[in-house]
Amino acid sequence: MANVTLKNVTKKFGDFVAVDSQNLEIIDKEFLVLVGPSGCGKSTTLRMVAGLEEITEGTIEIGDKVVNDVPPKDRDIAMVFQNYALYPHMNVYDNMAFGLKLRKFPKEEIERRVNDAADILGIQPLLDRKPKQLSGGQRQRVALGRAIVREPKVFLMDEPLSNLDAKLRVQMRTELSKLHDRLQTTVIYVTHDQTEAMTMGDRIVVLRDGVIQQVADPLSLYNEPKNVFVAGFIGSPAMNFLDAKIVQEGDEYYIDGHGTFKIKIPEDKIEKYSVKDYVDKEVIFGVRPEDVVDANITHDFDVTDYNSFVAEVEVVEPMGSEIYLYLAEKDHQMIARVEAESKAQVGDNITLGIDLRKIHIFDAETEEVIF
């Protein structure tokens, strides 16, 4: 159990900067998720914490100790790999006991720990089997077991669920969360799947091109994204982004979609944020699919001329509990997540309302959020 601190950590491969001066404090017992698209440096960061990758600049501390030059085996960490990395020639028991044997633990202690871990993970009947005789889910459990028996200060998990099928992934997701609650150990978890990040993480770190974009708890990340990248990466289907301009008419301010829509900015937002500085400037208007509603269905806000627009339905995707509408309005493409009662059909021109409480505007140049 320990804090992990990254101070100005940089990793370069030749001229390529994989991780760019990251500062991050991972609190004791926290489940921290590193998320981002391929090549964003999330795995490299994890591997640097593990000691499998040298740090070009900066320091990493585990507990209060700088571990830059400490070999992996002495860092008191355990790692779970994407492809399980089980020793194929050893049975499940030996796979789990290998690390303890190397550390010269007494035989009884090894037995106790392996059996305890096997009980927790429900793999007790598999202890005599070789990895090739196990299913994907069972292998992943063994890989977890191998990490658990070590009772490390920090668990590192590198996309541990991405080789499993969708159903098993959902099941293992909840099991991992339960396991974390039970073990109360610091976990650093890498994934490219934002659903995994949202459902499992106490906090989430969104990375892009080696740079931390935002660190926040899942809901803050969803509701208050710092920039276009985070807003677009978190949430499925992704947030709709539309090019627009802020215009002033008297005392009122509007988001003008270059003639295709015109939405009034709520007064509280004008006061609170620097909206006035952006008058006549290009911005990016962002709204999540669930905040675009079918005007024919009643909601907890009124649909007026200033928070609605008309668009043509191009595709209808019924999901059972809801419907995804793929919309086109002149050059703009949008997705709306509407209630299952919606009667919208392909080719219809329907009126859509926008929940003004949930809209976002980003600076078109810096892509940073205005609100």
Added chain:
Amino acid sequence: MIFLKLLTRIQDYFEDISMGKFVIYMVLIAWASTTIMPLLWVTNNSFRTTEEIVNHPFSLPSSFNLENYELAQARVAILNSYKNSIIMSGTTVIIVLFLGGLAGYVIARFDFVFKSVIKKLLVIGLMIPAFVTVVPVYELLIKFDLVNTYLALILPHTAGNLVFAIMMLAAYMSSLSTEIEEAALLDGASRWQIFTRIFVPMSRPAFATVGIFTFLWSYNDLFSALVYVSHKEVQPITVLLAKVSTMYGTDLGLQATAVVITVIPVLLVYIILQKQIIKGLTQGAVKG
């Protein structure tokens, strides 16, 4: 009755397979016969007297006669040569696997300054025919007073086979997942432990392939044996086999026996390691 049953089974089998497969099987059977038939013929003749062989070369022995085997030991001390061969080839295999495994691991998994140069030198080493090295090697052996000792054959054989072993094992080991190595590293294994407890067991097919090939080359090498270990006490079985055919050229039964005795260890090793060899050959080939 049994014969009829067998015929119907064969008929059923051929009805199930396609024409293409049938032709392929026929060719394979014909090809296998060219190696299996002589072996069976020689084995058969090792239980017969020369007279019987000359008169009826292809008939079965009239009685199960072990006289030739007794004669082989009495006249040419075949068991002694047998022992020499096993010791020399066996030691060669052990050293080649040990050094080849270590070097293969280093080449597969470490980056160092002259790595590419060393790899090129290894390939060049493969191209030099053994005959070219005979004179200098012989001189060296004389210098170190090793002629007519076991080492006189073990050392050149080890050197001759090591390059192949290193390349084969390095290719196989570099195909093994790096994550397993990293997992072992995090589990607390040292480099040596990773080699002995992870890489060696995981590379068993490659080690088996290299082992059998090295054994075969070493065991079959008549030329080096004739030059470096001509003394009767240390001569390997291949030399003895050559001698039997010149000294006892007319004793066909004895010759057949010598051949059978020579072939037995090779066959045994092949049968035992067959599965591993096939795995090793294909994996090495794909990844190489």
